[in-house]
Amino acid sequence: MSPLPTAHLRQLSKQVGFDLVGFARAEPIPPDFLLGWLEAGCAADMDWLGTRAAERLDVSLLLPGARTVIAFATNYYRDEPRSSGSPIARYARGRDYHSTLRDKLKAFRRLISEAYPEVHHYGSVDSGPLMEKVWAARAGLGYVGKNGCFITEPYGSWVLLSALVLDAEVDAYAGGPAEDRCGHCRRCIMSCPTGALLGQGRVDARACLSYQTIENRHAEVPESFRVEMDNIIFGCDICQDVCPLNRSPVFTPNERFAPRAVAELGVMELAALTPEQYAQLIPGTALARAKYDGLRRNAVYALGATKQTEARPLLERLSEDPSEQVRHAAQWALRHLDA
Ligand code: B12
Numbered sequence: 001m002s003p004l005p006t007a008h009l010r011q012l013s014k015q016v017g018f019d020l021v022g023f024a025r026a027e028p029i030p031p032d033f034l035l036g037w038l039e040a041g042c043a044a045d046m047d048w049l050g051t052r053a054a055e056r057l058d059v060s061l062l063l064p065g066a067r068t069v070i071a072f073a074t075n076y077y078r079d080e081p082r083s084s085g086s087p088i089a090r091y092a093r094g095r096d097y098h099s100t101l102r103d104k105l106k107a108f109r110r111l112i113s114e115a116y117p118e119v120h121h122y123g124s125v126d127s128g129p130l131m132e133k134v135w136a137a138r139a140g141l142g143y144v145g146k147n148g149c150f151i152t153e154p155y156g157s158w159v160l161l162s163a164l165v166l167d168a169e170v171d172a173y174a175g176g177p178a179e180d181r182c183g184h185c186r187r188c189i190m191s192c193p194t195g196a197l198l199g200q201g202r203v204d205a206r207a208c209l210s211y212q213t214i215e216n217r218h219a220e221v222p223e224s225f226r227v228e229m230d231n232i233i234f235g236c237d238i239c240q241d242v243c244p245l246n247r248s249p250v251f252t253p254n255e256r257f258a259p260r261a262v263a264e265l266g267v268m269e270l271a272a273l274t275p276e277q278y279a280q281l282i283p284g285t286a287l288a289r290a291k292y293d294g295l296r297r298n299a300v301y302a303l304g305a306t307k308q309t310e311a312r313p314l315l316e317r318l319s320e321d322p323s324e325q326v327r328h329a330a331q332w333a334l335r336h337l338d339a
Pocket residue numbers: 029030033034037046049089090091125126127128129130131132133134137138143144147148149150151157158159160161162177200201202203204205208210211215234235236237239
């Protein structure tokens with residue numbers, strides 16, 4: 001089979017609405033980045049990152065005969081005043097990005113199958129066993145900054161990634177990651193409230209508020225981290241907000257990233273969320289991952305962290321909530337108000 005023309009693939013990528021696309025050879029990934037990180041315990045309890053490590057490191061285990069990985073980046077930056085003070089990280093304020101990216105990838109795969117029916121492909125968005133930052137770097141879309149995020153020239157780090165593995169060659173491959181533009185800057189490392197950034201783009205998930213507010217649904221958030229949850233309820237953008245390479249964000253016209261009504265709520269309103277409001281506001285957004293009690297628990301921590309005395313009546317009510325995690329969080333927040 002002759003190599004697929006990248007000019008045509010770029011055109012198809014644009015047609016389905018990806019903002020950046022690049023091409024990398026499907027070579028195995030040196031294991032140290034992932035295995036060293038897992039061995040150091042940086043994955044916290046996200047065991048799923050280790051269980052499919054072999055596939056993450058070698059895409060030919062996902063698609064026999066893999067030759068090429070196409071990496072895509074999608075800009076999600078929106079800055080509507082009504083959501084500017086939201087305690088929800090930017091990427092999660094609109095429709096669930098998984099479905100937005102999955103739809104684009106599905107459309108791209110359909111076009112590839114029509115144009116090149118003999119080519120097989122394996123696609124993944126976020127939760128699949130693909131190291132998306134590594135592929136985006138190899139495909140020349142940017143590089144991994146000291147804040148652990150993938151930084152592109154046109155959009156900074158306000159991009160979401162996805163990737164597609166093909167069992168065909170393409171006619172041109174990128175020469176590797178873009179030039180590292182961090183230089184001597186350490187702003188993100190100094191600004192991370194919980195010391196989660198270890199240098200060289202390594203993130204200790206155990207200490208990252210993004211992990212604690214989204215993935216840590218079973219255990220309590222350690223007290224030394226709770227006190228840093230100032231206006232942080234789902235995800236954390238601090239190490240991106242302080243980055244000088246994010247100073248000129250590009251506003252995406254993609255309506256699916258437009259903030260939904262939930263992004264207009266403050267911490268107190270989220271702590272007081274009723275099951276009816278939850279059912280009305282949360283389904284279809286990424287916030288559903290934290291579940292009803294997880295979201296309220298986080299909001300309650302945030303009320304305690306900022307010692308909001310006007311929240312006392314609400315916290316007293318929540319200290320008798322049927323959910324153990326909300327109850328414990330409210331009892332802690334009340335103690336913290338008085339400390
Ligand atoms: C697990 C995970 C998390 C964990 C751990 C974070 C981490 N940095 O590992 C937690 C829950 C903390 C998290 C948080 C966030 N996440 Co997250 N997360 C992932 C996930 C599922 C896997 C990441 C992973 O494999 N980590 C293991 C480490 C060892 O690998 P790595 O992250 O790729 O980093 C190493 C390599 O890239 C290597 N490297 C760097 N350059 C190069 C070049 C080459 C050639 C090679 C070989 C290697 C290499 O060095 C890095 C450090 O060792 C990816 C989706 C995916 N399938 O990839 C999303 C992903 C990384 N997350 C994403 C997002 C948006 C976030 C948040 C911004 C959300 C938020 N606002 O709260 C935060 C950012 C926190 C931070 N500062 O990084 C986006 C990143 C977008 C971007 N522009 O970078 C991704 C890609 C999801 C997506 N589909 O878009 N996340």
